[in-house]
Amino acid sequence: MPHGTGSTDHDAALSAMVADIRVRFQDRLVGYVLDIEDCKRQLELPERRGAAVARIADIAHSISGIAGSVGYADLGRTAASVDAAFHSPKIAASSDPPSAAAMDALERLLDLMEQKIDD
Amino acid sequence: MRILAVDDEELVISLLKVVLPKLGYDQADFASSGEEALSLIQRSKTPYDCVLSDIRMPGMDGVELCGHIRGLTDYVETPIIMLTSMVDREYVDRSFGAGATDYMNKPIRSEELDARLRVAQMQRREVRRLSAGALAGTEPAFALEDAITLNDVPGFISEIALLNYLVQMSRINAFMHAAIGFQIEGVEAHYHRSRADDFKYMLECVAESIFGATRTVGVMISYLGSGSFVAIVPRVNSFDQDSLNDVVEMELDGLKIVDHVGKWRPVNVWSGPQINSRMFGGNPAELILRAVDAAREARSEELQRRESAIRQAITA
Known part of the structure; x- marks a missing residue:
């Protein structure tokens, strides 16, 4: 940062850089939505269920780590709740499908992701 | 940085x-x-x-x-x-x-x-x-009141890390801890008569003894300076103060603290009662201070008890 630059300019530059990260994040959300939709189909197949659960948890974890920092706090919180619901060796190893509550949280996440993509 | x-x-x-x-x-x-x-x-x-x-x-x-x-x-x-x-x-x-x-x-x-x-x-x-x-x-490389970090002591974390840990626990509503304070008797004299490395070694031995006496419940120990230690334990346990004092003393005896020339340096440590955190709205720093104060009070009470026993013996 050059000397003599006002903090307002500095903040504006920071906002611009964060905005750039937000755009990259939005781009990534498109792929994540497709991935999650694919995982949802795999949840129907007992032999693929474990891998699908783990992948959903990983995606949710990635989203929850960054969403709040780029201005999407609601998306971050919902992703964290999906991460908590799916990130468990017990769930991944179980032959039962994820609970209705976990699937509801996942649907809420998908809705929010689509909203942010359209922002 | x-x-x-x-x-x-x-x-x-x-x-x-x-x-x-x-x-x-x-x-x-x-x-x-x-x-x-x-x-x-x-x-x-x-x-x-x-x-x-x-x-x-x-x-x-x-x-x-x-x-x-x-x-x-x-x-x-x-x-x-x-x-x-x-x-x-x-x-x-x-x-x-x-x-x-x-x-x-x-x-x-x-x-x-x-x-x-x-x-x-x-x-x-x-x-x-x-x-x-x-x-x-x-000499010394640190002041008596410095909360120095002790090395190679199981369960030990620095004072600042302990506070951060407890704050994080209260944030996630998992603040279900109790604190027990420990105080080295006559720490000022130990400090002034010892080399820094001998004093630090003594502190490490005391921390190890506290760990030995409380390890069964999963404990975190920190040194707060001025001869004060605090052990953080799950509040479901209830330590008896007298038994704890006995076990710490036994552990210290087993360690046989000596200085750099091999001279034996006996140390007495007093524990306070277990202070349970408040279930809601507990303040970690306050919990630690209450535990440390209780240990210092326990030490004063014990000294008064000893003094009165000596007086009684003399008058008898």
Whole structure:
């Protein structure tokens, strides 16, 4: 940062850089939505269920780590709740499908992701 | 302050590359895995002053990385801040157990990160001050009231890490702890009559004895300066003060504390009663202070009891 630059300019530059990260994040959300939709189909197949659960948890974890920092706090919180619901060796190893509550949280996440993509 | 930031999420690294310089931290390196972080540490000519690490990463996770870093000679007291979206108690416990000094939840807020890094910087300066004193051969290298870090003591964490741990626990509503204070009797005399290394060795022995007496319940021990220790235990346990005093004494006897010339230096330690945290709205710093005060009071009461017993014996 050059000397003599006002903090307002500095903040504006920071906002611009964060905005750039937000755009990259939005781009990534498109792929994540497709991935999650694919995982949802795999949840129907007992032999693929474990891998699908783990992948959903990983995606949710990635989203929850960054969403709040780029201005999407609601998306971050919902992703964290999906991460908590799916990130468990017990769930991944179980032959039962994820609970209705976990699937509801996942649907809420998908809705929010689509909203942010359209922002 | 040179910072090493570790995160497998490329966007988090991009964000830190923007935020850290804005906060005035221009010297930062970035790694996308625990393995890469260790490699950067090994290649670095001077040690990093602070490490920021994610927890959930493929391969070596952040807690494992923290343990590896803490095991390196140059990183015994380096601030390690876990920067993570993991909020479960298990991760908090594992992180502090592996040597983390702070735990910050994502999303990254620049004001909060700034505050944590300022504390880390102060911690770093304090360690440098103590090290400089030790290198210059000035005796003692630390003041009696300094809350120095003790090495190679199981269950030990620095005072600042302990406070951060308890604050994090209260944030996630898992503040179900109790504190027990311990006070070295006549610590001023020990301090003034000892070399710094002998005094520090004595403190390490006391911490080890406290660990030995409380280890069955999973304990964290910290030294607060002026001969005061605190042990944090789950509040479901209920330690009997007299039995605890006996076990600590037995553990200390077993260690046979000697100075640098091999002269025996007997030490007495008094424990206070177990002080349970408030279930809601508990303040970690207040809990620790209450425990330490209770231990000091226990010591005064014991001294008064002994004095009165001697008086009675004389008059009889």
